[in-house]
Amino acid sequence: MRSPLGDMPIEMQVDGIETRASECDGVLARHIRLPAGVDFTPLFKGLPDDLCQCPHWGYVVAGSIRLRYADGTEELNSAGDVYYWPGGHTGWTDDGVTFLEFSPTAEIQPVLEHLAGQMASGG
Helix, strand or coil, rough: CCCCCCCCCCCEEEEEEEEEEEECCCCEEEEEEECCCCCCHHHEEEHHHHHHHHEEEEEEEEEEEEEECCCEEEEEEEEECCEEECCCEEEEEECCEEEEEEEEHHCCCCCEEEEEEEHHCCC
16 A cells, blocks of 8 residues: 555544544554644543543654553653554643554544544534
């Protein structure tokens, strides 16, 4: 599979957030651009433990994103970092971030549906 970024279908475009996604063989590849101030914590409310339960692997292209895990530990992922985020996390960005992420489609789909519902209801 090959997919130039511009050819990846837009998954979401709202308030400076842009996500593009392509699915291949059970893995959802996503290019995500978040402006400063995006915080997923309130949007994850209602998921198990109010956290994203899907694991993600990826690469931070620009900017940075902060993560908090179920055990309370926090980390900062910045441009140039390759990452693995196990299930049980939330994240936010102070200054904006662009990253490329790979997630198991079956595990990310319920999270994406939950996020869409939260955003539609003003979550």
